[in-house]
Amino acid sequence: MKNYIKYIGILALGMVACEPEFENPVDSGDLYTNGEADFSNYVALGNSLTAGYADGTIYLTGQLNSYPNILAQQFAVVQETQEFTQPLVANNAGGLLMDGVQLPGYNTRLVLAFDAEGNAAPKYYAGTIETDISNILTGPFSNMGVAGVKSYEMLAEGYGNIAGMQAEMANPWFVRFASSPNTSVLADAVAQNPTFFTSWIGSNDVWLYAGSGGTGTDHTGNMDPTTYGRNDITDPTVFAGAYAQIVNSMVQAGAEEGVLIGLPSVTSIPFFTTVPYAPLSPANPNFGPMIQTLNTTYSQLNQAFAFLGVPERSISFSETGASAVVIKDESLADISQQLTQVLMGGGMDQGTATIYGMQYGQARQATPQDLLLLTSSSVIGQVNMTRVQELMAFGVPQELAGQLSVNGVTYPMEDQHVLIPEEIQNISEATTAYNQAIKQIAEANDLVFIDPTVLMALTQGVPFDGGVLSSTFVLGGAFSLDGAHMTPRGYAFVANKIIEGINSKYNATVPKVNIGNYNTITPSNNVQ
Amino acid sequence: MRKILFLAVFALASAVTYAGGYRVGVQGQRALAMGHTGVAVVNSAELGFFNPSGLVYLENQLTISAGVSAVFAEVAWQNETTGAVARTDNPVGTPFYFNASYKINDWVAVGLSVTTPYGSTVEWEDDWEGSHLVNNIALQAIYIQPLVSVKVAEWFSVGGGPIYVTGAVNFNRNLSRTLTDIDGNRANVTVDASGVNEWGWSASAMFTATDDLRIGVNYRSEIIMNAEGGEADFENVPNTPVNGLDQLTDTTFDAQLPLPAELTVGLSYQFNEKWLLAFDFNRTFWSVYESLDITFGNGRVSSNPRAYEDSNTWRFGAQYTATDKLTLRAGYYLDESPVQPGYFAPETPRNDSMGFTAGLSLEVTSRLAIDASFAYIRFDEVDASYDQYVDENGQNVPFGGTYKSVAFIPGLGVTYKL
Numbered sequence: 001m002k003n004y005i006k007y008i009g010i011l012a013l014g015m016v017a018c019e020p021e022f023e024n025p026v027d028s029g030d031l032y033t034n035g036e037a038d039f040s041n042y043v044a045l046g047n048s049l050t051a052g053y054a055d056g057t058i059y060l061t062g063q064l065n066s067y068p069n070i071l072a073q074q075f076a077v078v079q080e081t082q083e084f085t086q087p088l089v090a091n092n093a094g095g096l097l098m099d100g101v102q103l104p105g106y107n108t109r110l111v112l113a114f115d116a117e118g119n120a121a122p123k124y125y126a127g128t129i130e131t132d133i134s135n136i137l138t139g140p141f142s143n144m145g146v147a148g149v150k151s152y153e154m155l156a157e158g159y160g161n162i163a164g165m166q167a168e169m170a171n172p173w174f175v176r177f178a179s180s181p182n183t184s185v186l187a188d189a190v191a192q193n194p195t196f197f198t199s200w201i202g203s204n205d206v207w208l209y210a211g212s213g214g215t216g217t218d219h220t221g222n223m224d225p226t227t228y229g230r231n232d233i234t235d236p237t238v239f240a241g242a243y244a245q246i247v248n249s250m251v252q253a254g255a256e257e258g259v260l261i262g263l264p265s266v267t268s269i270p271f272f273t274t275v276p277y278a279p280l281s282p283a284n285p286n287f288g289p290m291i292q293t294l295n296t297t298y299s300q301l302n303q304a305f306a307f308l309g310v311p312e313r314s315i316s317f318s319e320t321g322a323s324a325v326v327i328k329d330e331s332l333a334d335i336s337q338q339l340t341q342v343l344m345g346g347g348m349d350q351g352t353a354t355i356y357g358m359q360y361g362q363a364r365q366a367t368p369q370d371l372l373l374l375t376s377s378s379v380i381g382q383v384n385m386t387r388v389q390e391l392m393a394f395g396v397p398q399e400l401a402g403q404l405s406v407n408g409v410t411y412p413m414e415d416q417h418v419l420i421p422e423e424i425q426n427i428s429e430a431t432t433a434y435n436q437a438i439k440q441i442a443e444a445n446d447l448v449f450i451d452p453t454v455l456m457a458l459t460q461g462v463p464f465d466g467g468v469l470s471s472t473f474v475l476g477g478a479f480s481l482d483g484a485h486m487t488p489r490g491y492a493f494v495a496n497k498i499i500e501g502i503n504s505k506y507n508a509t510v511p512k513v514n515i516g517n518y519n520t521i522t523p524s525n526n527v528q
Numbered sequence: 529m530r531k532i533l534f535l536a537v538f539a540l541a542s543a544v545t546y547a548g549g550y551r552v553g554v555q556g557q558r559a560l561a562m563g564h565t566g567v568a569v570v571n572s573a574e575l576g577f578f579n580p581s582g583l584v585y586l587e588n589q590l591t592i593s594a595g596v597s598a599v600f601a602e603v604a605w606q607n608e609t610t611g612a613v614a615r616t617d618n619p620v621g622t623p624f625y626f627n628a629s630y631k632i633n634d635w636v637a638v639g640l641s642v643t644t645p646y647g648s649t650v651e652w653e654d655d656w657e658g659s660h661l662v663n664n665i666a667l668q669a670i671y672i673q674p675l676v677s678v679k680v681a682e683w684f685s686v687g688g689g690p691i692y693v694t695g696a697v698n699f700n701r702n703l704s705r706t707l708t709d710i711d712g713n714r715a716n717v718t719v720d721a722s723g724v725n726e727w728g729w730s731a732s733a734m735f736t737a738t739d740d741l742r743i744g745v746n747y748r749s750e751i752i753m754n755a756e757g758g759e760a761d762f763e764n765v766p767n768t769p770v771n772g773l774d775q776l777t778d779t780t781f782d783a784q785l786p787l788p789a790e791l792t793v794g795l796s797y798q799f800n801e802k803w804l805l806a807f808d809f810n811r812t813f814w815s816v817y818e819s820l821d822i823t824f825g826n827g828r829v830s831s832n833p834r835a836y837e838d839s840n841t842w843r844f845g846a847q848y849t850a851t852d853k854l855t856l857r858a859g860y861y862l863d864e865s866p867v868q869p870g871y872f873a874p875e876t877p878r879n880d881s882m883g884f885t886a887g888l889s890l891e892v893t894s895r896l897a898i899d900a901s902f903a904y905i906r907f908d909e910v911d912a913s914y915d916q917y918v919d920e921n922g923q924n925v926p927f928g929g930t931y932k933s934v935a936f937i938p939g940l941g942v943t944y945k946l
Contacts, residue, residue: 018600018602018934018936019602019604019615019934020602020603020604020615020907020932020933020934021604021932022604022606022909022930022932023909024608025606025613026606026607026608026611026612026613027606027611027613031608032611060711060712061708061711061712064712074611077611078611091711092710092711092712111710112768112770113768114768114769114770118769125710127710465925465926466705466919466921466923466925467921467923489706511608511609511610511611512609512610513610514607514609514610514612514657516705516706516925517657517705517706518706519706519707519708520706522708522710522766523766523768523770523773524710524766524767524768525767525768525769525774526710526767
């Protein structure tokens with residue numbers, strides 16, 4: 001009797017350990033192969049896109065959904081790998097502090113907030129910033145993505161030195177996790193003895209120019225990066241040299257397999273494709289009733305434009321359809337003085353004619369060839385208070401000053417709000433040159449090159465099991481609320497494209513992820 | 529010994545049981561050891577569940593059969609396309625039974641049967657790939673049934689009685705594949721209802737063809753469990769009016785879950801003094817389970833099509849009387865799944881299965897026997913999907929992968945005769 005019970009007890013214990021087993025378990029390591037690639041120590045190089053930046057900042061869940069982290073998880077399915085580490089921020093609010101004080105320009109993340117009428121707009125999340133760059137993390141970190149870094153800055157020693165913050169010689173995102181004040185991003189990457197790497201470097205060499213509305217300088221032909229400003233375009237030769245040095249260093253450090261990711265056209269992203277060139281609707285109660293008066297006023301100006309032989313600069317607003325905004329095109333000949341003269345000749349008083357001359361000397365209406373920045377949407381049609389003050393300083397009465405200071409309607413949109421064709425051309429040429437360099441470096445080192453056109457399929461839309469992922473702002477799902485960085489689903493899409501490249505090149509079978517399982521934008525009414 | 533066992537049974541009474549689908553065939557150690565046959569086997573008070581009409585044939589005035597099993601059941605899921613994998617971490621299920629029969633005279637017996645024929649506990653890892661369908665679910669239903677068995681003729685008896693069911697459900701799933709609060713915590717809902725009570729009935733007959741051959745039939749009615757005014761607890765819902773999410777606050781819910789009717793016919797044949805063979809055929813009328821619809825207090829309805837179909841189970845058992853004191857049993861069954869292609873939901877991840885069973889009874893005294901059984905349930909690895917999920921954008925999103933289940937059920941019981 002006792003014996004029987006004992007046996008049953010033993011049997012029962014045996015059961016506890018029993019687990020269902022698949023014939024081909026995905027976690028056994030047999031189902032997939034790493035092919036000729038060795039993912040055991042993967043290091044990711046890049047900028048904000050690599051860091052998991054989204055919604056205007058870096059926050060925790062953004063980092064967890066960075067494409068390198070997604071890749072590392074999939075690599076771990078096919079091969080025994082080292083833990084993939086990231087310099088995680090303190091919380092999900094985003095933003096940065098230095099010694100407890102918020103760094104200017106490093107606000108919390110954007111969330112999609114709705115007002116009582118159901119109108120949605122990105123707003124800053126009301127959470128508390130807790131990530132302090134003076135709290136320096138101990139690495140090494142597999143994800144070496146540093147938001148804001150340009151190609152040649154990857155090599156810059158002291159780029160993570162907090163003492164360089166004041167002089168703008170340091171990058172606060174790198175300050176957080178640089179192994180020492182004098183190291184460079186590349187040095188910290190190489191020191192990890194990587195076996196595999198990805199590099200998505202170079203966007204900032206052109207993006208900062210584009211994102212500033214082309215206010216910077218195109219330095220093509222200038223080989224000295226020490227003379228470059230923050231919003232300038234890097235010379236393609238300087239770019240290629242820095243990029244080659246980065247890749248050579250990684251390969252020599254042991255990462256003989258890797259992926260170089262091309263740079264999608266920055267002007268294809270929602271940051272530039274969301275605000276239409278003709279956003280002024282006659283149905284807008286703040287604009288429609290003004291149209292007749294505006295057209296009467298502009299007709300004087302248009303006669304002057306015609307007289308001066310530039311009738312193409314004429315400005316008029318439609319009473320039935322949407323009208324283009326008025327912009328300042330700094331590539332146009334400045335005809336301020338002639339304009340003033342002609343207007344005075346037409347009987348306008350000198351004061352008004354002078355102001356008109358100044359204001360419209362390089363003005364024209366936008367065309368489909370111009371790109372308005374996402375950030376302009378909150379400015380268009382608003383009274384520009386700075387301009388009002390300027391005009392009042394000239395002695396213009398406050399009411400008239402206000403009437404002449406409506407952004408895009410009476411006051412031409414300033415440079416930082418719009419990319420004109422010449423600027424777009426600069427961006428396009430630099431991007432093409434950079435991509436040629438990246439492709440050549442990939443070929444020279446026998447690495448995977450991800451053609452940017454593969455990623456730009458998002459502009460057309462990419463179907464997945466829950467619909468279509470596209471680069472349409474807010475609704476498309478691929479881009480976060482800053483219009484330039486991606487959502488987790490967008491980054492998962494990037495990861496899948498990289499996996500396709502890896503599998504094809506290295507005869508590997510790394511499984512792709514289901515992008516439908518990744519989140520898109522975050523709605524919240526907890527806003528500042 | 530008896531005391532300890534009884535204590536164990538009632539201590540575990542509130543614990544829940546395993547099933548794929550949610551029928552758990554563990555209502556008697558003697559029957560289970562023989563492939564869970566018993567509609568035509570006159571052996572013990574287990575008849576209270578299998579065929580109450582047979583109680584009148586029990587030799588003793590009072591017969592009690594009681595026992596409990598430990599169900600170790602786990603399910604694994606994987607998706608070869610993505611390399612994702614998930615495993616359940618189910619608690620040990622403890623289905624139990626208590627059957628008593630009291631013979632008033634040669635023609636009439638009365639009895640009481642307490643069993644747990646339906647129940648399910650499936651606990652996936654929270655936020656696993658299928659978490660928009662289920663994170664975890666616990667169903668339990670306790671059947672309490674007073675019985676009467678009447679011998680109409682020497683060769684024919686009928687029996688049955690009303691069934692009182694008391695049940696509970698607790699079900700948690702994420703609201704969608706991706707919705708989270710600002711900190712990335714997945715938005716989810718738990719529905720919880722207990723003390724859900726309903727009535728049903730069973731009726732049965734037994735035909736004794738010859739001294740050696742018995743034929744039995746048993747029918748247990750369908751019982752629809754109506755959970756009304758249960759608690760629905762929403763967690764981690766972001767503060768936004770998008771899709772009306774700001775209205776998802778804790779509320780009540782109503783839902784129905786059917787416990788389907790079951791018809792069993794079978795026979796037993798006393799081959800010789802040593803050998804008894806038994807065969808049962810069950811038909812479970814699962815087609816009543818069309819959809820799991822949850823209506824929340826805020827008017828929202830969560831509709832989860834199930835489209836089960838009636839399913840069959842074929843059971844075979846043998847009993848060998850080794851000595852006066854020791855009886856050995858073995859059995860086999862083939863259990864068809866009621867789940868149809870495209871409706872394979874991970875909260876009831878059941879495909880066709882085979883049960884291999886064995887057990888024994890040992891007479892400790894002339895009045896008391898120990899009954900032990902062991903069942904191994906084998907499921908084929910199956911590629912299956914649930915294609916009925918509709919996401920927050922109205923998009924139909926299938927969830928599929930490869931499933932593999934396994935279950936071991938050791939059990940212990942007693943039979944007491946007076």
